[in-house]
Amino acid sequence: MNKATLASALGSPSAFGQSQFAFMRGNAFEARVKADGGAELLRLVHERLDPEAPPPKGGAVPDLGASGPEGRTARTALALREATGTGGWTLLDHPLLALDVAGSPAFLEPDAVVVHPDGSWTVVEIKSFPMLDGSADAAKVGAAARQSAVYVLALEQVAAHVDPAPRVRHTVLLVCPKDFSNLPTASAVDVRKQRSVTRRQLERLTRIEEIADSLPEGTCFAPDLPPDRLTAAVESVPATYAPECLSACELAFHCRDRARAQDAVTSLGRSLRAELGGLTTVGSVLAAARGESGDPDDPAVAALRRAAALRSEALGGVAAPRAAAEAVPCP
Template sequence: MPRQTPQPSTPAPTTALRQRLAELRGPAVPPHPLDARALAALAANPGCERRALLDGAGVDKAALAAALGSPSAFGQSQFAFVRGNAFEAKVKADGGTELLRLWCERTGCEPPAADDLSLPELSAAGPEGRAARTALALREATAAGGWSLLNHPMLALEVAGSPAYLEPDAVVVQPDGRWTVVEIKSFPMIDDSADAAKVGAAARQAAVYVLALQRVAERLPGAEVNHSVLLVCPKDFSNLPTASLVDVRKQLSVTRRQLARLTRVEDIAAALPDGTTFDLERPADELTAAVESVDAAYAPDCLAACELAFHCRERARAAGAVQALGRGVRGELGGLTTIGAVLAAAESDADAPTGSPAGRPAGETDPTVAALRRAAALRAEALEAAACR
């Protein structure tokens, strides 16, 4: 594996920007902390300025959604939470030997004897203390050159000048100085493969941990962070664990780009009308206007990743935006951006020129409009045939 090169860290915001972001969330409101799920979700929708600004300003999006009258149903159910914890405890039982067995099974290395696996104590006061304790444990484990398993380490990642504290399920330190993130999920892996959307979400979340771990490794000669993470899930429909290595390099570069983009919240904030604020003390209509003043990029995937999803979905539907139908459909429709325009194109006269709203010269065939007309004609034929039966 090639040695990693130090990555540029996100530049800290200027005092003026800090002040502006504080005004946006409300002067007396402390910034809402970002966790790995939030950072991963940010990377899942790189085109959304609304989310970038709200996260950059540390606005509590769940509280904002409730104040807008569209509370999120976002988060894990109590049942899933309890089941997830029980599965994680099972995976980490026997001092981590089962977890190490899974790791060695996937990588083809010899599992260490139970006595050769060190489990450093990571408890300390507060997230800052725990992050410092984790960094020390990683340093000591790497210098010792043996096997270590860090259970729920705490990592700090600077995001727009403020630290975000992140807690992966575990990190394995190998004798050769390589560190690997372990993600334990409760969705099933059937015949060695799992739901692609869930694996994608887990990979984005793990990439945030890898990024934070790289920041620690940059200061430690001989340390190296694995670009693949160990994803542990229940095997088939049992509660026996199985594992797979997931390469997160792609998610890592998207996350890095997104975090760098957060520093450009200055530009987004500068374009807002004077006096815009997301202070939850303000009346709902003022908050709605403030939220609407920032461009959003709604897609149905937002429902699983962002607290504002119900609000943005309602607005996208009200505007007849084709984004509400999904990114795939949006991509197929080219320059037709509203459902009204799509229906009008489908119902338009086949003999009329098919100049597209994207600026195609009149008379030239627009394949999207032609395909919509053809689909509308086929539908009409099918309905007519059904009526004659």
């Protein structure tokens, strides 16, 4: 099921994608990093991650071309096995990896994977945001680390089928432009925490077969279905919207509209939802804050009423009832 096509059919198309300028700039920077057989990239890997190894003097760059995603993943796995144990440097440019997600393969394409002379494997992520004085935007680095952690997990699945299993390094190389230039610089990023979190999340995912078995008989997600039937089919799959979904799911805009229509507090964020306990709608939150409903002994209700009273007092006792009710609950 193509969720982007489905979102468009539902009338809530996703807004993913870079601007053409950003896309071209990113491609130009990546091409510079990988020029001359990846000489600069291998130099950065050696300098930042493996200074004890022999300096790279022209690493191997195997051809990873094959037919279809299955063919490319098989060719990538073969290239990794062949490069391991050669005692030299090997650069895999845009390899394709497969990761088992709830029983189905998800195909992933890291910017590069480097095989070290000792046979270990390193993920390389190339980004176009700058490193200023040796540091980059923390939020962007965090996103890159989470992305790279998924690649590390996929590499570990490949390594598990190699005898002896090579070491997949948990420190990845993040390559970015230096300051305001187009010159590459790099930083080592430890992704062990992100890898562990991602692995736990994958283990808790419900398998697609189980979701399919729970759907009503005859459920179909064909984009050419009448809007009412397609909407009913999508809503037969349980989903809980949160603002974080906007950066990860093509159906987020559709789910956001439904959450707002249902007056669900999840549309305001998971952290707020957790603070409100059994109050699941905005209407019930406002009523509790105004003292119209809710158990006074409930910590969430008590916090709402205290916040409303404090806001009313701060505004001189003349705040409108709704303004007081919309006060944010105390931590």
